[in-house]
Amino acid sequence: MDKVIPSIDEAIADIKDGAMIAIPGFFACGVPRDLLQAIIRKGTKKLTLSCGCGPLLGAAEELRMLVTNGQLKKVIDSYGLFRSASKGMADPFEQAVRNGTIEFEVFPMGTMAEKYRAGGAGIPAFYTPTGVGSVVEESNVTNIEANRKPKETRMINGQKYVLEYALKPDYAFIHAFKGDREGNLRYAKTARNFNHVMATASRVTIAEVENLVEPGELDGDDVHTPGIYVHRVVQVPRPSFAITID
């Protein structure tokens, strides 16, 4: 089952305006940068980018392009703003969030992780202790007031839990260190982060791999994401990026 697509532009050619795309990465670590650049070239609009821990702060240049091209409708993340308030004020994404031209919805990081895990595992929603006692318990946390809906809570064995829903994005952009033609993937060190759960949760998973190998060259015991979750594979050069964050 050969899933290799010769060019990255071809690999994303079917993505339509309004799509929801999962973007892994923990700041700049493990971000599918080449796929982000491809979607910028394609100019797809009204995108919802569903993240986990600030990949768009890591891919700051790509985020700036997506915002100035008017490609974003919504971003979901646990950590998507610059730490420094002054840097934030100068950031086009934060400005768009302030103006309400882009929706920014925030969940705790572990809740984001579990939303994808549940989405990929057939669980529609789950109760979590995370966020109890904070605004997270009251409603979803978004800059668009009209979209704040009350959350359900429930007492289980004397402790309060919040109901959170699974996420099933239309596409996932994945970055792997190594992948075979059949879509088995292996990540490098902490670049794994959100990549695996997002691959499981999404309807179409597109993986950019630094090293493309033949089936059998990636030992079955070393596979982090089994190929069943991966629909397209495209080879990219190893990216080089700065890893600092403010």
Add this chain to the structure above:
Amino acid sequence: MSPKVKFEGLSRELIALRVSREIKEGSYFNLGIGIPTLVTNWTEGMDVIPQAEIGMLKTGALAQGEEVNQDLINASCQAVTELPGSCYFDIAESFGMIRGGHIDVAVMGALQVNARGDYAGWSNPARGLFVGNIGGSMDLCAGARKLFIAMEHTTRDGEYKVVKELSYPATALGKVNMLFSDLAVIEITPKGMVLKEVAPGLSAADVQSVTEPRLIISPNLKEIEL
């Protein structure tokens, strides 16, 4: 409200050193961004293992020069090194570990803490945004067996950070066990805040003057030993 006085206390590095003394041998611990990140500078040689929520157990020292690998960072986005026995896992596993009660101690920074063990750290209303960076803080509060706060005792302008009631959005309620600041070590008990240690040269009255809730002075009050 502002107590106005500013006392000279411990440096951020020394707050981190004092925190490290409270992490028991054999513990798995997790550190937030800010002063907490500095704690690993003092835990080398101790039989303790840091967990980074990005998906790593046993993060090593900060990477220098040639050691820097863009695929190997800690949760504060710093390049780190690995150690014999380091391991990696995905994010759902990482937060399962955190929520599941497997982390002995989490050390977080904070904007405000009160005597009931509530704390605020994810959003400063001065920024004028309803949304903010929650990151892993609320998961760590929900799941870590002990929660320590490491922070400056007052704001840069000398305003209270140890407050009666939070005026900033809460990260978690009733979860903080101990507070380590530049001026004091405070334990949070069902009766309130117990002042256990003060920075060299300071009195309990000095610490009280920059602390909004009434402190219970420990009968064994002592200077912070470093």
